[in-house]
Amino acid sequence: MGNKYLIFLGCAIPYRVSSFEISSRKVLAKLGVELVEMPEFNCCGLPLDPVSHETMLILAAKNLALAEQQGLNILTLCPGCAGTLKKVNKILKQDKALKEQINSHLKEAGLEFKGTIETKHLLQLLKEDVGLEKIKASVIKPLTDLKVAEHNGCHILRPKEIIGFDDPEDPQTLKALIEATGATCLDYIDETECCGAPSVGVSDKVALALARDKLNHVKQVDAQALITICPFCHIMYDTNELRIEKMFNETYGIPILHYPQLLGLAMGLTPEELAFNELRVNASKILKQLTQGANKQ
Amino acid sequence: MTEAAATPTQSKDQPIKASELDPKFKYELVKMHGSEKILKCFQCGTCTSDCPVARYSDTYRPRTLIHMAQLGLKDRVLNSDTLWLCAACFTCTDRCPQDVEVASVIRVFRNLAAEKGCFPQVFKDQAASLLESGYAYKIPELRIKKRESQGLPPLPKGNPENVRKTLKGVKFIEKIQKPAGEQQSGQ
Numbered sequence: 001m002g003n004k005y006l007i008f009l010g011c012a013i014p015y016r017v018s019s020f021e022i023s024s025r026k027v028l029a030k031l032g033v034e035l036v037e038m039p040e041f042n043c044c045g046l047p048l049d050p051v052s053h054e055t056m057l058i059l060a061a062k063n064l065a066l067a068e069q070q071g072l073n074i075l076t077l078c079p080g081c082a083g084t085l086k087k088v089n090k091i092l093k094q095d096k097a098l099k100e101q102i103n104s105h106l107k108e109a110g111l112e113f114k115g116t117i118e119t120k121h122l123l124q125l126l127k128e129d130v131g132l133e134k135i136k137a138s139v140i141k142p143l144t145d146l147k148v149a150e151h152n153g154c155h156i157l158r159p160k161e162i163i164g165f166d167d168p169e170d171p172q173t174l175k176a177l178i179e180a181t182g183a184t185c186l187d188y189i190d191e192t193e194c195c196g197a198p199s200v201g202v203s204d205k206v207a208l209a210l211a212r213d214k215l216n217h218v219k220q221v222d223a224q225a226l227i228t229i230c231p232f233c234h235i236m237y238d239t240n241e242l243r244i245e246k247m248f249n250e251t252y253g254i255p256i257l258h259y260p261q262l263l264g265l266a267m268g269l270t271p272e273e274l275a276f277n278e279l280r281v282n283a284s285k286i287l288k289q290l291t292q293g294a295n296k297q
Numbered sequence: 298m299t300e301a302a303a304t305p306t307q308s309k310d311q312p313i314k315a316s317e318l319d320p321k322f323k324y325e326l327v328k329m330h331g332s333e334k335i336l337k338c339f340q341c342g343t344c345t346s347d348c349p350v351a352r353y354s355d356t357y358r359p360r361t362l363i364h365m366a367q368l369g370l371k372d373r374v375l376n377s378d379t380l381w382l383c384a385a386c387f388t389c390t391d392r393c394p395q396d397v398e399v400a401s402v403i404r405v406f407r408n409l410a411a412e413k414g415c416f417p418q419v420f421k422d423q424a425a426s427l428l429e430s431g432y433a434y435k436i437p438e439l440r441i442k443k444r445e446s447q448g449l450p451p452l453p454k455g456n457p458e459n460v461r462k463t464l465k466g467v468k469f470i471e472k473i474q475k476p477a478g479e480q481q482s483g484q
Contacts, residue, residue, distance in 0.1 A: 018440075018449065022449065042460050043433040048469075049404060050385070051407065051408065051420045052468070053330065053408050105465070105466070108465060109462045111463075154384070158390065160391050198383075198386070199350060199382055201419040209353040
């Protein structure tokens with residue numbers, strides 16, 4: 001299947017985080033990854049799993065069946081979608097009776113799940129298919145003086161049995177990809193902790209307290225930006241940073257960048273091309289620093 | 298934190314009566330996809346001590362919920378508000394020494410609560426959007442139109458008609474599709 005993928009956007013990215021999609025597409029094009037658009041896709045199923053596991057299974061299997069018709073693997077930008085599609089693919093391939101039950105639903109729309117394709121998240125694709133060497137070679141403006149922190153989030157790593165491409169207790173992939181841009185990736189306490197986003201709407205108090213503690217730890221190590229790879233984590237920090245500052249009387253001013261935005265800058269793409277204007281927390285301070293650094297060289 | 302606060306939906310003035318125990322509940326759970334291994338839980342508390350939500354919530358305790366289910370306190374578990382605080386981060390699942398798949402057990406509790414009509418409004422909104430558009434969030438027209446000016450390809454069709462067809466016969470979906478008045482409302 002080569003370097004050609006069906007892109008699965010899910011709901012959250014087109015709804016609220018287009019900067020992630022824009023920057024990912026730009027960076028992938030530079031790396032020679034071909035994206036094929038699907039005429040039809042629907043919600044991966046994850047948002048409904050808490051109330052109906054069966055609904056989740058059917059929705060995920062429907063998406064997988066649609067992709068199977070194209071004979072291409074799926075690339076997702078959302079770790080929630082990636083985890084769900086991976087999990088359902090695995091479960092249905094193992095459990096014949098469940099597969100038959102789900103297929104009886106898909107039949108109503110003329111579809112059938114066979115289990116012939118795989119799903120990868122952007123991070124896994126960059127690690128396994130593109131490779132660190134090729135990414136390093138694409139860097140023309142190394143971000144040498146920039147010090148950032150990473151936030152992996154949960155669904156990109158857990159459950160390990162399903163995701164499996166990195167160690168959830170001591171993840172290395174995002175760190176290595178950040179350092180490939182020339183930037184320094186700082187360690188901090190609670191690096192692998194949840195952002196809190198799934199609790200928004202049920203208890204904002206718990207969700208924002210979780211996010212606040214992580215922002216405090218990121219601030220303590222003097223990180224100039226926090227790098228995310230999940231639309232929900234990004235919303236949690238970028239959209240809510242001001243709210244958290246007000247609520248807890250804190251000051252952060254830490255811009256939250258999607259990893260492809262960081263890589264894109266190192267590839268020589270402009271902040272405009274990478275949709276920096278869509279970020280809520282202003283990133284002009286680090287952009288200015290990078291421009292000044294480049295002029296000195 | 299006091300002991301009372303650490304026990305969800307149960308306080309000192311609510312003693313457990315033998316009549317509210319459902320001794321068969323745990324065997325029902327063993328047969329359900331996701332909670333097959335609930336009886337392997339020996340109450341070590343790794344799930345609760347490693348749970349990021351439990352650190353900030355006075356009530357959400359996965360170990361306690363599993364213990365209550367093992368004891369047969371079905372109604373207390375399913376009516377518990379705190380059930381819905383789980384962030385599904387899967388830390389408990391990955392660290393459980395007994396391989397109980399704690400996050401999946403919590404998901405089974407939530408599914409059973411939802412079947413009774415006990416679930417937060419946000420899920421009803423998402424399900425409604427799904428049936429109407431194929432997406433869990435209602436993506437505004439303006440956003441869809443803006444894609445072109447941002448140099449993005451059109452959004453794939455959600456094909457809600459096919460979504461509804463494939464979800465025919467699913468209990469939860471049928472429940473929320475009932476006209477107002479007939480359905481039990483969410484919390």
